[in-house]
Amino acid sequence: xxxxxxxxxxxxxxxxxxxxxxxxxxxxxxxxxxxxxxxxxxxxxxxxxxxxxxxxxxxxxxxxxxxxxxxxxxxxxxxxxxxxxxxxxxxxxxxxxxxxxxxxxxxxxxxxxxxxxxxxxxxxxxxxxxxxxxxxxxxxxxxxxxxxxxxxxxxxxxxxxxxxxxxxxxxxxxxxxxxxxxxxxxxxxxxxxxxxxxxxxxxxxxxxxxxxxxxxxxxxxxxxxxxxxxxxxxxxxxxxxxxxxxxxxxxxxxxxxxxxxxxxxxxxxxxxxxx
DNA sequence: ATGGCAGGTTATACCTGA
Numbered sequence: 001x002x003x004x005x006x007x008x009x010x011x012x013x014x015x016x017x018x019x020x021x022x023x024x025x026x027x028x029x030x031x032x033x034x035x036x037x038x039x040x041x042x043x044x045x046x047x048x049x050x051x052x053x054x055x056x057x058x059x060x061x062x063x064x065x066x067x068x069x070x071x072x073x074x075x076x077x078x079x080x081x082x083x084x085x086x087x088x089x090x091x092x093x094x095x096x097x098x099x100x101x102x103x104x105x106x107x108x109x110x111x112x113x114x115x116x117x118x119x120x121x122x123x124x125x126x127x128x129x130x131x132x133x134x135x136x137x138x139x140x141x142x143x144x145x146x147x148x149x150x151x152x153x154x155x156x157x158x159x160x161x162x163x164x165x166x167x168x169x170x171x172x173x174x175x176x177x178x179x180x181x182x183x184x185x186x187x188x189x190x191x192x193x194x195x196x197x198x199x200x201x202x203x204x205x206x207x208x209x210x211x212x213x214x215x216x217x218x219x220x221x222x223x224x225x226x227x228x229x230x231x232x233x234x235x236x237x238x239x240x241x242x243x244x245x246x247x248x249x250x251x252x253x254x255x256x257x258x259x260x261x262x263x264x265x266x267x268x269x270x271x272x273x274x275x
Numbered sequence: 276a277t278g279g280c281a282g283g284t285t286a287t288a289c290c291t292g293a
Contacts, residue, residue, distance in 0.1 A: 019281075019282070019292085020281095020282055020283080023282070023283095044282095044292085046282070046283065071283085071284080072282080072283045072284060072290085072291080073283085073290090073291065073292095118291085118292055118293050119293075120291095120292090120293085121293080162292095162293070179293080180293060181293055182293095216293080218279080218280075218293075219279085219280035219281050219292090220278070220279040220280045220281090221279070221280085222279070231293080233293080263280090263281080263292085263293090
């Protein structure tokens with residue numbers, strides 16, 4: 001007897017640091033109209049639950065919604081056209097601020113949406129509590145992943161991880177070595193997390209390591225496109241039980257040029273969950 | 276080598292981002 005056909009054969013899952021979901025709800029609608037994600041994971045929604053635009057997202061076709069936000073900062077959401085069997089969150093970095101939310105789909109696939117702390121300006125945990133918080137958060141993620149180590153688990157980890165790990169995940173490896181998001185201590189912490197359950201960095205499966213690949217461009221550049229000083233901060237990772245189903249990963253650079261754009265662009269992975 | 280922008284708030288100055 002074939003596996004129950006609860007889910008479509010290919011699923012498109014998007015991650016996007018939206019930098020205020022209320023301000024950019026029109027951009028979300030345009031993304032949905034033009035790119036048709038089945039599941040949309042947002043970070044930095046900056047909206048408490050009572051003002052989260054759930055109605056507008058329902059009208060876009062997301063019958064299933066999980067969100068948790070706080071006033072002015074943080075906030076994560078998972079919007080889905082596929083049903084949820086469970087919604088939950090866990091504490092990382094010693095706080096229950098709104099930086100993680102997870103759902104389970106009907107076939108048992110888990111989706112974990114993270115907003116890792118940015119870490120402030122000074123890459124020294126002794127001098128900068130924000131950097132200490134970032135490292136603590138990553139250490140907790142690593143322990144969390146190691147405790148669930150499972151070669152057959154079906155998990156997707158997405159989000160703004162606020163680290164560009166590889167040389168060509170930033171515009172200048174040399175010039176960013178002491179800049180928070182690309183320092184060796186952060187990259188090593190992210191690599192430990194990835195190794196904790198042999199996660200696949202989906203974007204780099206299909207794009208060679210020598211090719212520049214970004215998901216974020218600063219608001220501060222006079223011309224972000226011309227300067228092209230980007231970083232790959234937004235990630236889609238697949239557990240071993242799902243990595244074989246990966247079909248495509250798109251970094252939607254043109255969206256950085258939309259009116260009233262977020263400084264991050266969506267990353268969309270297409271994968272077979274039942275493959 | 277630096278500075279540059281943007282969103283939100285018990286706002287009109289200061290915190291966050293990275």
